[in-house]
Amino acid sequence: MANDPIIRIRDLSVRYHVARTGAWLTAVRHVDLDVYEGEFLTVLGPSGCGKTTVLNCLAGLVAPTSGELAVDGRPVTGPGPERAVVFQDYALLPWRTVTDNVRFGLEMQPRLRAGADERIAEAIQLVGLAGFEHSYPRELSGGMQQRVGLARALVADPRILLMDEPLGAVDALTREVMRAELERIIAATGKTVVFITHGIDEAIQLGDRIAVFSSHPGTIKEIVPVDLPRPRSAHANTTAYQDLRHHLWKCLEADATAAAMGATE
Ligand code: ADP
Ligand code: MG
Secondary structure (H helix, E strand, O other), rough: OOOOOOEEEEEEEEEEEOOOOEEEEEEEEEEEEEEOOOEEEEEEEEOOOOOHHHHHHOOOOOOEEEEEEEEEEEOOOOOHHHHHHHOOOOOOOOOOHHHHHHHHHHHHHHHHOOOOOHHHHHHHHOOOOOOOOOOOOOHOOOOHHHHEEEEHHOOOOOOEEEEEOOOOOOHHHHHHHHHHHHHHHHHHHHHHEEEEEEHHHHHHHOOOOEEEOOOEEEEEEEEEEEEOOOHHHHHHHOOHHHHHHHHHHHHHHHHHHHHHHOOOO
């Protein structure tokens, strides 16, 4: 990939002021990352290593303390229509139907007002929720609620999808099914994706490359290309898959041990 990256992060650091203690906490430090158009990049790391912080910076929801962050060569100064976020906890509006939750993805964008109903219907169809247009979030399973979150992100046709452990809160079986569907949808739409996970298999099955984070403070430890044919789940028993899995596990192990021992900043 010799062309310019669509996402470029240079020497990103984020510190939070912790109101309770009055102290500063370095959440991420010296992060460098390029993501290319059409790429599916998974970000793998233990909880607390700063994954959400980096994603929120990309979304324009958190301002970096220092460093550079650009999309298409333009500095990120806030949210933008070319980026959409899928949140771990779905973040649906409980008083709105499926259709109106998906509509929310268009509401900040007057240029998309024409043809909104068709766009919404298409997005609902794409994520497999046709027939549930008039349901409320409370009437849907976790997996279905996250489909709504995905449709809301896709409806404005963003170039970049920022996904923060989107399958983290759904049951294991649903997660398998949705992973495969997500792969299909992304392949069909050609989106650039940054997908956060703490699951090694999820990172391997979805990623063209995997950015492995370590914590205390959070930074990128290694970027690993995944040279395995898709669907990866069909190759899980191969030596190549198992070697990669082992490598990633070793990468994470030191951190996991430190976390289990209660290591602090
Ligand atoms: P991850 O998504 O990998 O679990 P986060 O980016 O959520 O990690 O958090 C990284 C670190 O920053 C953690 O120690 C977390 O407690 C801290 N943190 C995250 N958000 C805030 C905030 N708004 N204020 C203070 N500390 C925060
Ligand atoms: Mg997180």
